Amino acid sequence: MDIIVLVKQVPDTTEVKLDPKTGNLIREGVESIINPDDLHALEAAVDLQETHGGKVTALSMGPPQAIDAISEALGMGVHEGILLTDKAFGGADTWATSFTLGKAIEKIEEYDLILCGRQAIDGDTAQIGPQVADYLNIPQVSYVCEIETIEEDALVAKTRLEDGFERIHCGLPALLTVIGELNTPRYPLMGRALDACKEKAPIKVWNAADIGVQTSQVGLEGSLTHVIKTFAPKFKRETEMLEGDTREMVGDLMGRLKENRLI
Amino acid sequence: MTIWIEIDLCNGCKLCMKACPYGAVELENGKAHILERCTSCGACVEACKQKAIQTDAQPRSIPDFSDRKGVWVFAEQRHGKLNRVTLELLGKARELADTLNQDVSALLLGHGVSDLGETLISYGAQKIYLVEHPTLKDYRTTAYTQVIQGLVNQFKPNVFLVGATHLGRDLAPRVSRRVGVGLTADCTELEIDPDESILLQTRPAFGGNVMATIANRYSRPQMATVRPGVMEAEERLDNKGDILKHEISLFEEDMDTRVLEVVKEKRRRVDLSEAKVIVAGGRGVGDAGGFKVLEDLAAAMGGEVAGTRVAVEEGWIPSDRQIGQTGQSVRPELYIACGISGAIQHRAGMMNARYVIAINKDPRAPIFQVADWGMVGDLHEVIPEMMAQFKAGRNE
Numbered sequence: 001m002d003i004i005v006l007v008k009q010v011p012d013t014t015e016v017k018l019d020p021k022t023g024n025l026i027r028e029g030v031e032s033i034i035n036p037d038d039l040h041a042l043e044a045a046v047d048l049q050e051t052h053g054g055k056v057t058a059l060s061m062g063p064p065q066a067i068d069a070i071s072e073a074l075g076m077g078v079h080e081g082i083l084l085t086d087k088a089f090g091g092a093d094t095w096a097t098s099f100t101l102g103k104a105i106e107k108i109e110e111y112d113l114i115l116c117g118r119q120a121i122d123g124d125t126a127q128i129g130p131q132v133a134d135y136l137n138i139p140q141v142s143y144v145c146e147i148e149t150i151e152e153d154a155l156v157a158k159t160r161l162e163d164g165f166e167r168i169h170c171g172l173p174a175l176l177t178v179i180g181e182l183n184t185p186r187y188p189l190m191g192r193a194l195d196a197c198k199e200k201a202p203i204k205v206w207n208a209a210d211i212g213v214q215t216s217q218v219g220l221e222g223s224l225t226h227v228i229k230t231f232a233p234k235f236k237r238e239t240e241m242l243e244g245d246t247r248e249m250v251g252d253l254m255g256r257l258k259e260n261r262l263i
Numbered sequence: 264m265t266i267w268i269e270i271d272l273c274n275g276c277k278l279c280m281k282a283c284p285y286g287a288v289e290l291e292n293g294k295a296h297i298l299e300r301c302t303s304c305g306a307c308v309e310a311c312k313q314k315a316i317q318t319d320a321q322p323r324s325i326p327d328f329s330d331r332k333g334v335w336v337f338a339e340q341r342h343g344k345l346n347r348v349t350l351e352l353l354g355k356a357r358e359l360a361d362t363l364n365q366d367v368s369a370l371l372l373g374h375g376v377s378d379l380g381e382t383l384i385s386y387g388a389q390k391i392y393l394v395e396h397p398t399l400k401d402y403r404t405t406a407y408t409q410v411i412q413g414l415v416n417q418f419k420p421n422v423f424l425v426g427a428t429h430l431g432r433d434l435a436p437r438v439s440r441r442v443g444v445g446l447t448a449d450c451t452e453l454e455i456d457p458d459e460s461i462l463l464q465t466r467p468a469f470g471g472n473v474m475a476t477i478a479n480r481y482s483r484p485q486m487a488t489v490r491p492g493v494m495e496a497e498e499r500l501d502n503k504g505d506i507l508k509h510e511i512s513l514f515e516e517d518m519d520t521r522v523l524e525v526v527k528e529k530r531r532r533v534d535l536s537e538a539k540v541i542v543a544g545g546r547g548v549g550d551a552g553g554f555k556v557l558e559d560l561a562a563a564m565g566g567e568v569a570g571t572r573v574a575v576e577e578g579w580i581p582s583d584r585q586i587g588q589t590g591q592s593v594r595p596e597l598y599i600a601c602g603i604s605g606a607i608q609h610r611a612g613m614m615n616a617r618y619v620i621a622i623n624k625d626p627r628a629p630i631f632q633v634a635d636w637g638m639v640g641d642l643h644e645v646i647p648e649m650m651a652q653f654k655a656g657r658n659e
């Protein structure tokens with residue numbers, strides 16, 4: 001069972017705070033982490049490998065410092081890491097990202113299963129998994145909360161729905177996007193993580209030429225959607241503070257609710 | 264791609280700093296300066312009025328899409344039951360289509376679902392592409408993708424909206440890749456740009472900390488998934504529509520997935536998106552008993568009770584009643600926030616309420632910034648008083 005895990009390095013947005021004066025993000029000192037869902041994908045891959053054998057590869061596209069995410073994945077027990085990094089990859093939308101990852105997977109060639117997180121906490125699109133699956137022309141199951149059985153040519157997985165779950169039989173090779181419910185990720189082993197930072201660590205670094213793509217097909221130039229504006233969310237309303245003791249405030253409120261035909 | 268600043272052109276206006284989602288532009292000696300954090304996303308390039316931010320990206324010409332017409336909505340149904348988001352999308356689609364002077368069509372796929380067509384028409388669909396086949400009975404990604412690909416290629420729509428539900432977020436990216444178009448995720452605002460006549464798609468990113476407006480200039484249809492509970496459904500009983508049956512050939516043997524079982528979780532699923540009144544509680548409610556009081560008020564007003572993530576984590580309410588970025592988005596007529604501080608992740612789910620009442624003992628709580636009416640006080644006194652006066656008013 002050869003497994004590829006897609007891993008994204010992201011800023012820890014749970015740590016992000018807004019500047020109360022300007023309303024802008026304060027990013028100073030925000031740590032880069034492995035996208036939380038991807039830790040569950042890594043755990044599932046290493047766990048499956050321990051029972052079924054085979055090789056686990058972590059694949060990430062990102063700036064050079066995303067190598068830290070790969071090292072952490074190696075620390076969790078992944079056999080090999082591949083970092084796709086090139087100035088040309090910058091500014092990619094999900095169309096260009098899924099193309100780039102798809103090209104790299106075609107170069108890796110051997111795989112039975114691809115695991116990725118459902119959603120990255122920065123871009124937040126949850127589009128990469130299904131788009132990579134479509135690029136490779138393999139089936140997908142998203143929102144996987146349990147892998148029940150897995151055999152040579154098929155698996156049965158539980159997918160979470162808004163009001164329950166479905167059990168799905170899916171042919172292999174396939175791509176699964178996983179959610180936190182799936183498992184509890186192990187901590188990276190210190191020794192392994194340190195080895196992963198050494199020169200002879202099993203990490204490959206590929207650029208655009210290595211995966212055989214033109215710069216016009218990737219990054220901002222290869223993208224079909226573009227961010228044309230960003231702004232801090234506006235949530236403000238004209239607030240009227242009601243005055244007086246509890247009875248007076250509530251009396252006042254009831255009047256307003258009636259005025260506006262809310263009661 | 265590389266991005267750099269033409270120092271002579273930069274006037275230090277800081278627009279690029281505001282635009283950067285990664286905080287990767289700083290002012291150095293009154294001029295913009297790009298930090299290592301930059302991911303070359305290009306947001307600053309668009310923002311700079313001085314054209315001081317330059318890239319080595321080749322300028323691209325925008326293809327001619329004048330033959331692309333119509334706003335499409337994917338009609339999401341499971342087991343013959345239409346998802347409410349479909350009706351919300353139809354409401355928005357009509358507004359966009361009116362601006363563009365085009366029509367609204369709904370795609371209805373399944374088996375034995377033709378009677379849903381009338382509902383779609385009564386909410387604004389002018390054309391329905393109905394595709395019925397036994398292999399489409401259960402939703403399956405690749406089968407649905409194949410059918411939609413055929414329809415898109417044949418009828419060439421301009422805009423295509425899908426609900427950002429579990430099903431929609433599984434299907435839409437697959438379809439977008441297949442037909443070769445860009446896709447914007449989980450939008451909360453959609454409007455037509457008056458100059459370019461393109462769809463401007465606004466969505467939260469970075470866990471709701473940043474709003475981004477995204478354009479889809481280089482491919483058609485302009486595709487977006489849209490967050491449930493954000494757009495408004497509008498019944499149009501005088502609307503007329505045609506149901507067009509579309510024949511396809513699909514074979515069970517070719518299907519790569521099979522649904523073995525569908526399990527509904529026992530708990531009653533609450534659909535907060537339909538509630539007119541929501542009484543929501545946070546940490547300030549104190550305990551499960553406190554929520555009982557909120558429930559009574561909600562029941563008296565014909566509404567539902569809900570809460571913050573803290574209330575869910577404390578076990579005071581079930582997780583399907585969580586409002587916010589990782590819970591549900593709602594748009595009731597009235598949202599009563601009790602003992603809720605108003606964290607950004609919570610606000611993300613309730614900002615579309617028509618009226619908001621906030622009750623909090625801390626006058627500086629951020630929830631007051633998003634309320635129409637604020638009451639500073641102990642909710643354990645205010646809520647019972649509201650209940651009493653509400654009942655008294657009703658008996659008058």
Ligand SMILES: Cc1cc2nc3c(=O)[nH]c(=O)nc-3n(C[C@H](O)[C@H](O)[C@H](O)COP(=O)(O)OP(=O)(O)OC[C@H]3O[C@@H](n4cnc5c(N)ncnc54)[C@H](O)[C@@H]3O)c2cc1C
Nearest residue numbers: 006061093094116117119120123124125126127128447448
């Ligand atoms: C503010 C903002 C808004 C954006 N909105 C859109 C939009 O609406 N549409 C659009 O097409 N693009 C959008 N983008 C671009 C998008 O964020 C990037 O394409 C990004 O590379 C992938 O999307 P994501 O972070 O949403 O990943 P998701 O699709 O949420 O990630 C799901 C999983 O895919 C895998 N994965 C994702 N990225 C990588 C990677 N680089 N390397 C390895 N594995 C990966 C991981 O396993 C991850 O858990 C936006 C970017 C910004 C800054």
Ligand SMILES: Cc1cc2nc3c(=O)[nH]c(=O)nc-3n(C[C@H](O)[C@H](O)[C@H](O)COP(=O)(O)OP(=O)(O)OC[C@H]3O[C@@H](n4cnc5c(N)ncnc54)[C@H](O)[C@@H]3O)c2cc1C
Nearest residue numbers: 545546547571572587588589590602603604606609624642
């Ligand atoms: C990635 C991420 C996703 C998240 N998603 C969500 C989400 O979907 N939904 C969500 O709600 N949160 C979410 N959160 C959590 C969010 O950041 C806040 O922590 C949470 O909303 C706070 O809940 P609260 O208002 O109940 O509690 P607190 O912030 O503790 O506020 C309690 C308030 O009650 C007031 N109070 C106390 N006692 C009384 C009293 N007797 N009478 C009146 N007022 C009183 C206090 O003054 C205070 O303002 C998320 C966080 C992260 C990092």
